[in-house]
Amino acid sequence: MMNILKTIRPMASQFRTSTTTLPAITRSFSASPSRPYEFIEASEPKPGVAQITLSRPKALNALSTPLITELNDALLAFDKSPNTSAIILTGSQKAFAAGADIKEMSTLTFSEAYTTSFIESWSSLTTLIKKPIIAAVSGHALGGGCELALMCDILYCTSSANFGQPEIKLGTIPGAGGSQRLTRAIGKARAMDLILTGKSFSGTQAGEWGVAAKVFGSYEDLMEGALGTAETIAGYSKVAVMGAKEVVNKSQDLGIRDGVEYERRVFHGIFGSEDQKIGMKAFAEKKKAEWTHK
The missing domain is CATH 3.90.226.10 (2-enoyl-CoA Hydratase; Chain A, domain 1)
Structure with a gap:
């Protein structure tokens, strides 16, 4: 390391x-x-x-x-x-x-x-x-x-x-x-x-x-x-963790409607990550996810 x-x-x-x-x-x-x-x-x-x-x-x-x-x-x-x-x-x-x-x-x-x-x-x-x-x-x-x-x-x-x-x-x-x-x-x-x-x-x-x-x-x-x-x-994907922190913090700056829309855009963006595919595939196959943090 x-x-x-x-x-x-x-x-x-x-x-x-x-x-x-x-x-x-x-x-x-x-x-x-x-x-x-x-x-x-x-x-x-x-x-x-x-x-x-x-x-x-x-x-x-x-x-x-x-x-x-x-x-x-x-x-x-x-x-x-x-x-x-x-x-x-x-x-x-x-x-x-x-x-x-x-x-x-x-x-x-x-x-x-x-x-x-x-x-x-x-x-x-x-x-x-x-x-x-x-x-x-x-x-x-x-x-x-x-x-x-x-x-x-x-x-x-x-x-x-x-x-x-x-x-x-x-x-x-x-x-x-x-x-x-x-x-x-x-x-x-x-x-x-x-x-x-x-x-x-x-x-x-x-x-x-x-x-x-x-x-x-x-x-x-x-x-x-x-x-x-x-x-x-x-133990989780860095991509998902950083996205989650971002949207929760944004809730302190935005009203509920704008906040939900902001969350949805970040949610959609994470579908472009490798870890989203890895995580959902591992869940479906009942396996442990091996994150790439990409």
């Missing part, structure tokens, strides 16, 4: 090589244990599955521009790799990401933030990454951390996870999609209550409100669950 980690390089040359290892639950599948990043760790725990772990432990994985630069670099590399079908994004047991790096943004002026499109790149994973991303959230996911988790395609969490958009306490508002994605997930009334008060909500509530697809009792169970789902996805 090609070692994708050799192709991943930080976009900022000043970053140091990280020697921090992943938790034992995320066994490295790569031949090389090298970690060429400072603020994240990248691995391939299973065939077809990539994992990116946020790694700023002293700052509870607070999001900064250098961290996001590394995250986007790794995501793009895995997205382009023929060996990757699904990506897990996680943090530590204590914190997925406890917010944005306030020191970085506290002195920004309006003109600086506006002319540099500050934090626009934080949403790149929603527009550039075609393969599914599973957020595995344990501990704090506040502010930008909550927004980052909401950007992912599937969100799993522990029951004790701590979500929230507390920006109001700092004299500002969510800036990476929190007011939009959280409102779509839980409705205007709950979102308004949380954003205007800065109150947090638990992983258990995230499951009850539809923010999380699954809630787990422990960090170990969370990581095993995320890995299991990623392995399941990796």
Whole structure:
């Protein structure tokens, strides 16, 4: 298997090589244990599955521009790799990401933030990454951390996870999609209550409100669950998986009529793939499909 980690390089040359290892639950599948990043760790725990772990432990994985630069670099590399079908994004047991790096943004002026499109790149994973991303959230996911988790395609969490958009306490508002994605997930009334008060909500509530697809009792169970789902996805045709992600995401942008028409066009397009023929033939013959991903 090609070692994708050799192709991943930080976009900022000043970053140091990280020697921090992943938790034992995320066994490295790569031949090389090298970690060429400072603020994240990248691995391939299973065939077809990539994992990116946020790694700023002293700052509870607070999001900064250098961290996001590394995250986007790794995501793009895995997205382009023929060996990757699904990506897990996680943090530590204590914190997925406890917010944005306030020191970085506290002195920004309006003109600086506006002319540099500050934090626009934080949403790149929603527009550039075609393969599914599973957020595995344990501990704090506040502010930008909550927004980052909401950007992912599937969100799993522990029951004790701590979500929230507390920006109001700092004299500002969510800036990476929190007011939009959280409102779509839980409705205007709950979102308004949380954003205007800065109150947090638990992983258990995230499951009850539809923010999380699954809630787990422990960090170990969370990581095993995320890995299991990623392995399941990796066992299907990449063409179909990417098409399915595309049409579900489009449902957030279109009305039902336009959305159904969009879905139908993608559905028709997949009839041009080899995997559609392989999958339906295998089903008819009661055999296991051997995907070509073409």
